[in-house]
Amino acid sequence: NAGVMQNPRHLVRRRGQEARLRCSPMKGHSHVYWYRQLPEEGLKFMVYLQKENIIDESGMPKERFSAEFPKEGPSILRIQQVVRGDSAAYFCASSWGDEGETQYFGPGTRLLVL
Amino acid sequence: ILNVEQSPQSLHVQEGDSTNFTCSFPSSNFYALHWYRWETAKSPEALFVMTLNGDEKKKGRISATLNTKEGYSYLYIKGSQPEDSATYLCAPPPAGTASKLTFGTGTRLQVTL
Numbered sequence: 623n624a625g626v627m628q629n630p631r632h633l634v635r636r637r638g639q640e641a642r643l644r645c646s647p648m649k650g651h652s653h654v655y656w657y658r659q660l661p662e663e664g665l666k667f668m669v670y671l672q673k674e675n676i677i678d679e680s681g682m683p684k685e686r687f688s689a690e691f692p693k694e695g696p697s698i699l700r701i702q703q704v705v706r707g708d709s710a711a712y713f714c715a716s717s718w719g720d721e722g723e724t725q726y727f728g729p730g731t732r733l734l735v736l
Numbered sequence: 737i738l739n740v741e742q743s744p745q746s747l748h749v750q751e752g753d754s755t756n757f758t759c760s761f762p763s764s765n766f767y768a769l770h771w772y773r774w775e776t777a778k779s780p781e782a783l784f785v786m787t788l789n790g791d792e793k794k795k796g797r798i799s800a801t802l803n804t805k806e807g808y809s810y811l812y813i814k815g816s817q818p819e820d821s822a823t824y825l826c827a828p829p830p831a832g833t834a835s836k837l838t839f840g841t842g843t844r845l846q847v848t849l
Contacts, residue, residue, distance in 0.1 A: 665839045722768035727779040
């Protein structure tokens, strides 16, 4: 059973470009979470999605960031007009349910904004 | 904002030593506590999800206990090995949200020969 998959693993963007990060949850999991680790900081929650629904986006920056989890295909975290402060490791996790279920993490995408 | 504290911040032990560290969290409206192990350049690995006061869980040489009334959890490693070197994170979800994990800063464990 493949684990949570994220791609790309490394992404380099210039300021002002768009970054698209993809996450394929574990088979059978319909709950997806995105976390961010800024340099020298811990993991911080960004957004929680179920298929076609955003459940909690309280950790998402108000501008330039969006997330979706369509009926078919991976979850996408999209960052428009990237700035240097967006450089971070972005981790996706998935779970079978949401009531205290274990969240399984992917390998992360390291975003570097030049 | 949920205040999660882990101590110590870092720990250096010899192979074969047993060790433990602490996760403290607000005891009101507790729902669950997640423990993760995070090795450098890898993804966080789930260890335990604990929900009941007095819970004790074990996975090989690693075990954890939970006290929801006083708001703390202990993680124990018996007979530490170099491969146990990692950062150990705890994460309780805030009250009212079962899924939004709030991670502590972690305890960084280094086990040497």
